[in-house]
Amino acid sequence: xxxxxxxxxxxxxxRSYEPLTIDTLAGRLGQVPAVVRxxxxxxxxxxxxxxxxxxxxxxxxxRSPHGRLIVKQALPYVRLVGDSWPLPxxxxxxxxxxxxxxxxxxxxxxxxxxHFDEAQAIxxxxxxxxxxxxxxxxxxxxxxxxxxxxLGEFCARTLFRGSDLSMDTARRKADAALFLGNVELxxxxxxxxxxxxxxDAEMNHHTPGLDPLVKRLRADIDLKIAAQELKxxxxxxxxxxxxxxxxxxxxxxxDSETRxxxxxxxxYGPMGFDIGMLIANFFMAYYAMPGHIADARARAxxxxxxxxxIAGIWESFETEFSRLWxxxxxxxxxxxxxxxxxxxxxGAEQALARRLAHVWRDTLGFAGIxxxxxxxxxAHIAENDTIEDEALRAACEGRGLRxxxxxATGRENIAGMGAVLALAREIERKDxx
Amino acid sequence: xxxxxxxxxxxxxxRSYEPLTIDTLAGRLGQVPAVVRxxxxxxxxxxxxxxxxxxxxxxxxxRSPHGRLIVKQALPYVRLVGDSWPLPxxxxxxxxxxxxxxxxxxxxxxxxxxHFDEAQAIxxxxxxxxxxxxxxxxxxxxxxxxxxxxLGEFCARTLFRGSDLSMDTARRKADAALFLGNVELxxxxxxxxxxxxxxDAEMNHHTPGLDPLVKRLRADIDLKIAAQELKxxxxxxxxxxxxxxxxxxxxxxxDSETRxxxxxxxxYGPMGFDIGMLIANFFMAYYAMPGHIADARARAxxxxxxxxxIAGIWESFETEFSRLWxxxxxxxxxxxxxxxxxxxxxGAEQALARRLAHVWRDTLGFAGIxxxxxxxxxAHIAENDTIEDEALRAACEGRGLRxxxxxATGRENIAGMGAVLALAREIERKDxx
Numbered sequence: 111x112x113x114x115x116x117x118x119x120x121x122x123x124x125r126s127y128e129p130l131t132i133d134t135l136a137g138r139l140g141q142v143p144a145v146v147r148x149x150x151x152x153x154x155x156x157x158x159x160x161x162x163x164x165x166x167x168x169x170x171x172x173r174s175p176h177g178r179l180i181v182k183q184a185l186p187y188v189r190l191v192g193d194s195w196p197l198p199x200x201x202x203x204x205x206x207x208x209x210x211x212x213x214x215x216x217x218x219x220x221x222x223x224x225h226f227d228e229a230q231a232i233x234x235x236x237x238x239x240x241x242x243x244x245x246x247x248x249x250x251x252x253x254x255x256x257x258x259x260x261l262g263e264f265c266a267r268t269l270f271r272g273s274d275l276s277m278d279t280a281r282r283k284a285d286a287a288l289f290l291g292n293v294e295l296x297x298x299x300x301x302x303x304x305x306x307x308x309x310d311a312e313m314n315h316h317t318p319g320l321d322p323l324v325k326r327l328r329a330d331i332d333l334k335i336a337a338q339e340l341k342x343x344x345x346x347x348x349x350x351x352x353x354x355x356x357x358x359x360x361x362x363x364x365d366s367e368t369r370x371x372x373x374x375x376x377x378y379g380p381m382g383f384d385i386g387m388l389i390a391n392f393f394m395a396y397y398a399m400p401g402h403i404a405d406a407r408a409r410a411x412x413x414x415x416x417x418x419x420i421a422g423i424w425e426s427f428e429t430e431f432s433r434l435w436x437x438x439x440x441x442x443x444x445x446x447x448x449x450x451x452x453x454x455x456x457g458a459e460q461a462l463a464r465r466l467a468h469v470w471r472d473t474l475g476f477a478g479i480x481x482x483x484x485x486x487x488x489a490h491i492a493e494n495d496t497i498e499d500e501a502l503r504a505a506c507e508g509r510g511l512r513x514x515x516x517x518a519t520g521r522e523n524i525a526g527m528g529a530v531l532a533l534a535r536e537i538e539r540k541d542x543x
Numbered sequence: 544x545x546x547x548x549x550x551x552x553x554x555x556x557x558r559s560y561e562p563l564t565i566d567t568l569a570g571r572l573g574q575v576p577a578v579v580r581x582x583x584x585x586x587x588x589x590x591x592x593x594x595x596x597x598x599x600x601x602x603x604x605x606r607s608p609h610g611r612l613i614v615k616q617a618l619p620y621v622r623l624v625g626d627s628w629p630l631p632x633x634x635x636x637x638x639x640x641x642x643x644x645x646x647x648x649x650x651x652x653x654x655x656x657x658h659f660d661e662a663q664a665i666x667x668x669x670x671x672x673x674x675x676x677x678x679x680x681x682x683x684x685x686x687x688x689x690x691x692x693x694l695g696e697f698c699a700r701t702l703f704r705g706s707d708l709s710m711d712t713a714r715r716k717a718d719a720a721l722f723l724g725n726v727e728l729x730x731x732x733x734x735x736x737x738x739x740x741x742x743d744a745e746m747n748h749h750t751p752g753l754d755p756l757v758k759r760l761r762a763d764i765d766l767k768i769a770a771q772e773l774k775x776x777x778x779x780x781x782x783x784x785x786x787x788x789x790x791x792x793x794x795x796x797x798d799s800e801t802r803x804x805x806x807x808x809x810x811y812g813p814m815g816f817d818i819g820m821l822i823a824n825f826f827m828a829y830y831a832m833p834g835h836i837a838d839a840r841a842r843a844x845x846x847x848x849x850x851x852x853i854a855g856i857w858e859s860f861e862t863e864f865s866r867l868w869x870x871x872x873x874x875x876x877x878x879x880x881x882x883x884x885x886x887x888x889x890g891a892e893q894a895l896a897r898r899l900a901h902v903w904r905d906t907l908g909f910a911g912i913x914x915x916x917x918x919x920x921x922a923h924i925a926e927n928d929t930i931e932d933e934a935l936r937a938a939c940e941g942r943g944l945r946x947x948x949x950x951a952t953g954r955e956n957i958a959g960m961g962a963v964l965a966l967a968r969e970i971e972r973k974d975x976x
Contacts, residue, residue: 274779290717309885342707345876348781349775443775452742454764454767460768461771
């Protein structure tokens with residue numbers, strides 16, 4: 111570290127990687143212009159805290175009388191598991207590249223990046239406050255104004271504008287090639303999401319009361335095939351740059367503002383993946399509510415708010431995607447020269463309807479797959495994990511699994527969101543024991 | 544050239560690109576060990592001929608008393624059009640990389656590569672003799688023993704072994720990223736195949752007698768949407784490394800041996816693209832036969848041989864793909880751990896049937912698109928171009944267009960090859976004027 115030379119931007123790229131600590135952070139970032147601009151040069155006034163509660167990284171908050179920011183640094187292993195599970199630092203590179211693309215495609219949707227140091231795998235970015243992780247708000251029964259609309263818009267804008275419907279295709283191909291380097295994080299998704307839940311994989315775990323249901327799911331040929339067909343779409347069908355990990359732990363909200371964080375799993379894949387994973391996490395929160403809200407009336411009200419949020423996300427996505435289709439379709443796919451320029455506006459509308467139907471089917475499929483993996487595979491969700499009554503937890507999780515199977519295997523034959531919500535309610539209403 | 548230094552392999556990579564000529568070839572390649580090994584060091588005995596009749600490149604044959612070989616060099620523009628249409632030399636790089644992969648995945652299927660010089664865009668390779676281009680054989684009414692089986696095997700082996708069904712996925716992703724650099728040749732396919740035929744694009748041309756039919760096709764919303772949905776699959780769904788230009792002009796045969804050449808359009812895309820383009824070219828040859836074989840009985844016999852070849856290609860593909868599925872499925876998709884390892888062999892068979900159905904639908908779609916573009920867009924086929932009677936040519940081409948539309952728009956609802964061949968025969972039988 112002492113031999114390091116600062117480059118033009120003041121970042122240090124020619125020394126070997128070293129994890130930050132509370133004690134070394136100010137010394138190491140105290141010369142970076144983008145940081146000094148926000149915190150002031152007197153590092154003695156910087157207050158550094160380690161706040162990382164995620165599975166993978168170091169996260170620090172840094173405050174001074176002048177301002178505040180977040181410093182996120184990748185570790186060379188999975189923090190949740192330890193150094194027995196190595197994970198390359200370059201994921202910070204993909205997170206950085208995803209963040210700047212998302213900021214361009216949907217301004218204001220993600221934290222502003224102030225500084226990136228590739229060699230140290232450090233991203234310095236906007237400190238969102240008083241935002242809290244959406245998952246915690248859901249567990250507390252809190253509502254967020256405009257949540258559904260904002261998330262639907264985020265999906266529509268980032269997915270549309272990162273695709274061959276919009277981008278110059280040479281740029282899109284170069285971008286797809288870039289993100290194909292995110293192999294190790296792709297590998298986590300490909301295994302934990304699409305395969306591990308369906309056999310006795312090493313890191314799997316589930317609530318004991320689910321044993322009979324889990325056994326049935328693992329013997330379910332149609333479900334296993336659905337999972338693999340969706341895995342093929344995820345791994346091969348590079349429609350657009352996905353966030354790649356868009357669950358309610360990757361969203362931060364105030365009472366009325368919504369931001370999306372942590373796109374290190376960014377991956378070129380099918381549009382339905384992000385939306386499917388997102389609504390799956392709302393469905394699981396919906397089924398977990400008996401573990402969080404005791405009052406039946408309050409619970410039912412909040413559960414209906416969650417369902418309305420799910421419906422609102424799809425509606426907002428569909429509305430914004432359609433608007434972009436009509437106004438920004440300048441890529442190589444479904445060119446105006448074949449439709450509008452020939453006076454065939456109706457053809458463009460028919461094509462849009464079919465494209466939305468394609469995204470809808472994928473969305474349902476990925477939603478089902480996500481609910482299953484969050485119950486059977488390594489990473490579960492806090493909404494369920496915090497339910498101490500094991501029988502109650504199994505009941506909540508079991509409902510999610512039942513909905514999940516129908517969505518994954520039935521994705522090509524579900525008419526619309528009305529049918530999905532009715533199904534979700536019917537599964538919630540019934541005693542399955 | 545005089546300042547060039549030979550690298551370890553004897554190739555010259557640090558001088559600027561210069562096209563070969565008959566006069567300079569021996570001087571420039573006379574020090575390359577892989578060439579000298581085959582032709583001998585006495586370049587005075589080398590006999591060089593320029594034989595390129597393709598659209599894009601320089602091709603030379605070189606013979607000596609010791610042996611013979613082919614020298615192929617990319618030009619920085621489209622040879623067919625001239626230097627007004629520049630095209631990057633790096634296509635030789637992609638052709639080289641495709642050839643060595645095809646040789647590994649289906650040994651003996653492609654010319655052996657002796658030497659590659661990236662800076663000069665030169666590939667030195669096996670001289671196939673007495674092979675001739677399959678398209679010429681078809682125009683002459685000649686049969687090739689084992690043709691269908693060999694082509695079906697080639698498709699099955701290269702498509703399966705280049706996919707996530709077989710490859711290590713990190714290698715597959717690196718490979719997909721590599722071929723995403725073939726942007727300019729992708730661009731040709733994306734425009735000439737999928738879009739130009741459906742509007743009044745600059746380089747389009749068609750036989751005048753087709754005017755009413757062309758007008759109808761360009762107003763056909765379902766067809767235009769099908770073309771764009773297939774374009775989306777081509778551009779985004781990187782299932783495997785395709786040959787990318789697998790028509791009957793990219794195949795060389797003796798009476799009983801079949802080899803595949805010219806993979807410079809190599810591209811990671813959907814499996815059905817290669818097979819679809821291939822059978823489309825046989826269907827067009829089938830409909831062109833009234834222009835080539837006068838005797839009705841002989842013509843009918845040969846046409847039935849062509850249809851049997853089409854059926855044989857799919858059957859051979861299906862058989863070999865299924866064999867590989869059962870014996871070499873070691874990639875990340877449809878892993879044995881989810882099926883066979885759980886004693887669920889039947890699940891793996893059900894998944895195979897669905898995968899084949901997926902490839903079948905794509906195959907029909909791409910076949911239809913290929914027939915349309917070869918009749919309406921820039922590059923037509925010799926089988927039709929050589930029919931001087933314009934009314935007869937229009938009739939032959941019109942039949943192809945009629946079949947094409949049904950395949951492209953009906954691809955999801957055609958039961959199997961029997962139905963396709965019956966349709967092809969019925970269209971041939973009828974007078975459409």
